[in-house]
Amino acid sequence: MSETKSAAKELREKLFMQRKNGFYRLSDEEAEACYSFCEDYKEFMDRSKIEREVVVYTLDLLKKSGYTEFKCGMQLKAGDKVYLNNRDKAVIMAVIGSEPIEAGVRLCAAHIDSPRLDMKQNPIYEDTEMAYFKTHYYGGIKKYQWTAIPLSLHGVVVKADGERVPVCVGEDESDPVFCVSDLLPHLANAQMSKPLAKGITGEQLNIIIGSRPFKDDEESGAVKLNILNILFEKYGITEADFISAELEAVPAFKARDIGFDRSMIGAYGHDDKVCAYTALRATVECEAPKHTVVTVLTDKEEIGSDGNTGLCSAYLEYFIHDLAEALGSNGRAVLSASECLSADVNAAFDPTFPEVNEKNNCAYINKGVCITKYTGARGKSGTSDASAEFTGRIRRLMDAQNVIWQTGELGKVDEGGGGTVAAYIANLDVDTIDMGVPVISMHAPYEIVSKLDTYMAYKAFAAFIAD
Ligand code: MN
Ligand code: MN
Numbered sequence: 001m002s003e004t005k006s007a008a009k010e011l012r013e014k015l016f017m018q019r020k021n022g023f024y025r026l027s028d029e030e031a032e033a034c035y036s037f038c039e040d041y042k043e044f045m046d047r048s049k050i051e052r053e054v055v056v057y058t059l060d061l062l063k064k065s066g067y068t069e070f071k072c073g074m075q076l077k078a079g080d081k082v083y084l085n086n087r088d089k090a091v092i093m094a095v096i097g098s099e100p101i102e103a104g105v106r107l108c109a110a111h112i113d114s115p116r117l118d119m120k121q122n123p124i125y126e127d128t129e130m131a132y133f134k135t136h137y138y139g140g141i142k143k144y145q146w147t148a149i150p151l152s153l154h155g156v157v158v159k160a161d162g163e164r165v166p167v168c169v170g171e172d173e174s175d176p177v178f179c180v181s182d183l184l185p186h187l188a189n190a191q192m193s194k195p196l197a198k199g200i201t202g203e204q205l206n207i208i209i210g211s212r213p214f215k216d217d218e219e220s221g222a223v224k225l226n227i228l229n230i231l232f233e234k235y236g237i238t239e240a241d242f243i244s245a246e247l248e249a250v251p252a253f254k255a256r257d258i259g260f261d262r263s264m265i266g267a268y269g270h271d272d273k274v275c276a277y278t279a280l281r282a283t284v285e286c287e288a289p290k291h292t293v294v295t296v297l298t299d300k301e302e303i304g305s306d307g308n309t310g311l312c313s314a315y316l317e318y319f320i321h322d323l324a325e326a327l328g329s330n331g332r333a334v335l336s337a338s339e340c341l342s343a344d345v346n347a348a349f350d351p352t353f354p355e356v357n358e359k360n361n362c363a364y365i366n367k368g369v370c371i372t373k374y375t376g377a378r379g380k381s382g383t384s385d386a387s388a389e390f391t392g393r394i395r396r397l398m399d400a401q402n403v404i405w406q407t408g409e410l411g412k413v414d415e416g417g418g419g420t421v422a423a424y425i426a427n428l429d430v431d432t433i434d435m436g437v438p439v440i441s442m443h444a445p446y447e448i449v450s451k452l453d454t455y456m457a458y459k460a461f462a463a464f465i466a467d
Pocket of ligand 1: 272301344
């Protein structure tokens with residue numbers, strides 16, 4: 001009996017796929033390195049809530065790490081580090097490899113925009129002696145989640161004379177915060193009987209910004225007048241200046257450890273800053289790579305990647321062409337030989353909502369960085385679907401570098417779906433696959449990732465870059 005059992009056990013070990021919690025494989029030293037890495041990540045998250053702030057953080061780190069601004073026609077050699085700032089909302093960085101650039105680049109692409117509430121172009125109004133901002137939400141949100149939580153305001157206002165005024169209110173402990181109201185349950189009979197998607201509408205996502213009237217004035221609009229006066233005194237802006245502004249309301253929460261064991265992190269915008277930060281760290285820590293490394297932190301993914309700072313625009317392609325030219329090659333040949341990790345998050349299995357996932361093909365918290373061969377919806381529509389060969393290559397690389405990884409797709413076949421920038425890069429004739437961190441409560445104001453998975457994403461990107 002016991003002999004048969006051990007033969008079965010042996011066979012099982014040989015033939016079955018291992019899908020264990022990664023902590024069983026992590027040494028104590030590595031667990032410590034993982035937790036310590038995540039302290040840096042949390043600090044980054046608290047400083048970088050919107051794409052423009054990620055760009056500021058990134059440029060600062062790149063300059064400190066010896067990167068210089070890329071200029072067309074500049075002389076480049078192996079080991080040189082350059083960056084391109086796309087309108088303060090996206091960044092490309094590159095480290096020139098020792099191999100000729102025709103051997104292709106190792107490309108990592110993550111996005112740095114996250115779902116949020118954008119201010120409308122004429123946002124400020126007064127109703128019943130309360131002042132408000134009207135918003136137009138950005139990206140896929142469950143609207144009811146954005147009421148009754150503290151919000152901070154980030155972005156930029158361009159004044160009539162062209163002066164650019166940066167805004168960040170609600171992050172410092174001494175700052176005020178803002179809020180969208182919700183109905184009290186006592187009076188919410190009608191609201192509570194609506195479907196969840198209709199409980200709060202887009203036009204109800206109005207942000208409270210004040211209630212005190214301007215003291216010398218009793219005419220209507222005095223609260224709005226008082227707010228505009230405060231804004232004029234602080235920023236020198238008038239109502240018309242909002243027309244040329246990008247103001248974004250995001251949760252005012254700080255990134256915090258979750259759980260008694262501190263194994264997870266709660267924060268706004270893990271999607272996709274968890275992949276942006278890990279790819280950025282892996283890139284700036286890479287010295288003298290074999291292949292030229294190109295990492296892009298892009299904007300606009302959450303609304304479909306259109307616009308000149310999103311990856312449907314040509315800015316990445318132009319950069320590769322210009323880089324190839326600076327190294328005496330041509331961009332077309334470089335792109336065809338290149339490989340890309342589309343570094344984006346996937347949905348983690350949530351035991352509270354098991355019905356939306358197919359348990360054999362979804363990502364789990366703590367089982368490592370997730371490799372996603374295809375995304376899409378309604379029969380793989382809108383995905384690039386990586387080849388078996390490229391998937392095999394990435395799998396071998398992860399195993400060789402001891403990266404804890406798993407595979408998973410986004411939910412059950414007919415449950416919904418989603419996409420990433422993978423398809424846009426693959427369309428440039430680049431071998432591309434999605435890889436990223438599983439997230440619980442994705443697109444909620446407070447998302448959850450595991451520290452182990454985050455650290456493994458960093459290890460995975462570093463392994464890919466160094467290969
Ligand atoms: Mn994403
Ligand atoms: Mn997203």
